[in-house]
Amino acid sequence: MLLIDCPYCGKRPEVEFHCGGEAHIARPEMPTAVEDADWGSFLYYRTNPKGLHAERWLHGHGCGRWFNALRDTVSDAFVATYEMGKPRPDRDEATASSPSNA
Amino acid sequence: MLERNLARRAPTVSPLVSESSVTVTPLDPQGRLAFRIKPAALAGRGTIDGFDLSGAINSRTSSEEGATMRTALRLGPDEWMLITAADEVDERCEAISAALTGVAHSLVDVSHRDVSFSVEGPGADSVVNSGCPIDLSMRAFPAGSATRTILGKAEIVLQRRAADSFTVTTWRSFAPYVQGFLVEATRG
Numbered sequence: 001m002l003l004i005d006c007p008y009c010g011k012r013p014e015v016e017f018h019c020g021g022e023a024h025i026a027r028p029e030m031p032t033a034v035e036d037a038d039w040g041s042f043l044y045y046r047t048n049p050k051g052l053h054a055e056r057w058l059h060g061h062g063c064g065r066w067f068n069a070l071r072d073t074v075s076d077a078f079v080a081t082y083e084m085g086k087p088r089p090d091r092d093e094a095t096a097s098s099p100s101n102a
Numbered sequence: 103m104l105e106r107n108l109a110r111r112a113p114t115v116s117p118l119v120s121e122s123s124v125t126v127t128p129l130d131p132q133g134r135l136a137f138r139i140k141p142a143a144l145a146g147r148g149t150i151d152g153f154d155l156s157g158a159i160n161s162r163t164s165s166e167e168g169a170t171m172r173t174a175l176r177l178g179p180d181e182w183m184l185i186t187a188a189d190e191v192d193e194r195c196e197a198i199s200a201a202l203t204g205v206a207h208s209l210v211d212v213s214h215r216d217v218s219f220s221v222e223g224p225g226a227d228s229v230v231n232s233g234c235p236i237d238l239s240m241r242a243f244p245a246g247s248a249t250r251t252i253l254g255k256a257e258i259v260l261q262r263r264a265a266d267s268f269t270v271t272t273w274r275s276f277a278p279y280v281q282g283f284l285v286e287a288t289r290g
Binding site: 001008009011012013015016061062063064065 | 159160177178179181235236237249250251252257
């Protein structure tokens with residue numbers, strides 16, 4: 001079973017978690033001041049990369065906390081997990097391709 | 103309110119017993135409080151009304167058993183489940199609220215929500231592991247651990263009191279399923 005390293009609980013099985021989509025998408029401070037195209041982009045457009053992807057995850061059947069994870073969408077390897085509010089860790093594709101789930 | 107709910111939950115657990123070396127026993131009603139407070143709001147208080155809140159995340163701290171028993175399960179960075187005797191809940195609620203006057207926190211009596219089972223005997227860890235995917239080796243989940251996790255299709259709060267002694271707490275409506283699951287697992 002895939003183990004995910006919760007920043008609060010440590011390595012826990014995948015079934016306890018739920019993915020919440022792409023991370024680091026800030027809601028505009030003043031939605032009324034945003035152009036329709038930009039608002040549409042905020043609501044619906046996601047990067048969908050092949051490779052490293054920053055995502056929000058919820059440890060719902062555990063500590064109940066949201067956190068961010070850097071996951072390789074090719075190998076499904078979790079490269080890093082970090083608390084909400086922290087900046088995306090600086091990892092390159094070379095690090096990501098190594099199987100670092102263990 | 104509590105008495106009515108306790109009466110209502112009584113039929114949910116059957117007198118099912120396991121015939122193997124591992125026993126699955128429904129526990130008597132307990133008082134349970136869902137307690138949430140930010141660590142900053144705790145402001146260094148390690149103990150509130152006798153409940154030791156200083157344990158690490160996913161650990162269990164407990165004072166003596168019996169009428170004055172006070173157990174605190176730390177389920178997350180800012181969440182505890184406080185367990186006490188069933189008839190002491192109201193006193194504990196008042197005492198904790200009094201100790202935290204003016205401090206932002208949440209304290210809810212959830213005694214009626216949950217049912218607990220004790221799983222004891224040699225091999226109790228494999229019985230729990232039959233439906234619970236977390237690592238229950240003594241290295242990863244030693245005695246004194248407690249966490250919210252999954253058993254089969256139900257969410258549970260799992261406590262390890264000793265190497266071969268667990269407490270499984272689940273929502274009342276899940277209790278027949280969890281009880282049946284555990285008893286079935288003892289026959290494995």
